[in-house]
Amino acid sequence: MSRSFEGVHALQGVSIELHRHEVVGLIGPNGAGKSTLVNILTGFDFPTAGSVSLDGRDVTGWSAHRRGRHGLARTFQHSHSFRSLSVRENVEVAALGVGAGARAARMRAGELLDLLGLAAYAEAPAGSLPHGDERRLGVARALATEPSFVLMDEPAAGLPEAEVPEFAAVVRAVRDDHGAGVLLIDHNMALIMDVCDRIQVLDQGTVLAEGTPAEIRSNLDVAAAYLGESAVQAEQRS
Numbered sequence: 001m002s003r004s005f006e007g008v009h010a011l012q013g014v015s016i017e018l019h020r021h022e023v024v025g026l027i028g029p030n031g032a033g034k035s036t037l038v039n040i041l042t043g044f045d046f047p048t049a050g051s052v053s054l055d056g057r058d059v060t061g062w063s064a065h066r067r068g069r070h071g072l073a074r075t076f077q078h079s080h081s082f083r084s085l086s087v088r089e090n091v092e093v094a095a096l097g098v099g100a101g102a103r104a105a106r107m108r109a110g111e112l113l114d115l116l117g118l119a120a121y122a123e124a125p126a127g128s129l130p131h132g133d134e135r136r137l138g139v140a141r142a143l144a145t146e147p148s149f150v151l152m153d154e155p156a157a158g159l160p161e162a163e164v165p166e167f168a169a170v171v172r173a174v175r176d177d178h179g180a181g182v183l184l185i186d187h188n189m190a191l192i193m194d195v196c197d198r199i200q201v202l203d204q205g206t207v208l209a210e211g212t213p214a215e216i217r218s219n220l221d222v223a224a225a226y227l228g229e230s231a232v233q234a235e236q237r238s
């Protein structure tokens with residue numbers, strides 16, 4: 001797919017594939033096109049050229065809501081929770097939105113708040129959560145829809161470093177226990193390298209590299225995009 005904004009080529013001929021039971025990392029420097037790609041995949045934006053398919057069906061013209069009802073969920077960089085509703089109610093509302101009954105929604109919310117480590121805040125207003133917990137609430141809300149695919153846009157931003165391994169376990173649980181496919185965008189390379197089965201690197205709207213974490217780690221182009229030429233030269237010398 002490609003996407004231009006009045007002359008800015010945010011994406012140029014980018015292909016990405018996500019299967020159930022896997023975690024794919026999407027990384028790249030600021031402005032590389034990561035959020036644009038997630039917006040297009042989830043129906044919050046539309047490609048200038050190209051198409052999106054979900055379970056083999058062309059969904060390019062579908063609204064975000066319709067894609068959501070067909071198993072595609074996402075989290076946002078900025079909070080989309082209902083600030084005055086409680087943390088629990090926010091998760092319940094997400095489940096109700098895809099057709100769960102009241103009892104099932106309540107049970108699902110309870111399980112997800114436990115999984116995400118938010119049970120202690122269940123009755124607090126969502127607007128009172130610290131930034132990192134708010135990101136986790138976003139993940140809980142996405143999972144409440146029982147998605148086949150979850151696209152997570154910087155879910156670990158704002159999480160204290162000590163809590164990142166716990167969050168990595170959540171991502172693995174979504175893949176292994178729920179069988180979902182996860183597209184994970186994050187600047188935390190330790191998290192990405194730890195949980196991803198495959199990684200795709202975007203730079204200036206094109207795919208710079210793709211491969212396993214080990215392949216990406218040893219790819220000098222990726223190092224150049226991230227760390228600058230000097231780091232690459234240092235790596236070549238060592």
Ligand SMILES: Nc1ncnc2c1ncn2[C@@H]1O[C@H](COP(=O)(O)OP(=O)(O)OP(=O)(O)O)[C@@H](O)[C@H]1O
Binds near residue numbers: 028029033037
């Ligand atoms: N609505 C828009 N209007 C104009 N330009 C846009 C719009 N959305 C994105 N862009 C431009 O497209 C390019 C890609 O932006 P995008 O936000 O997708 O990058 P990103 O990789 O998600 O960056 P970050 O890591 O900072 O979130 C940037 O040059 C950005 O300025």
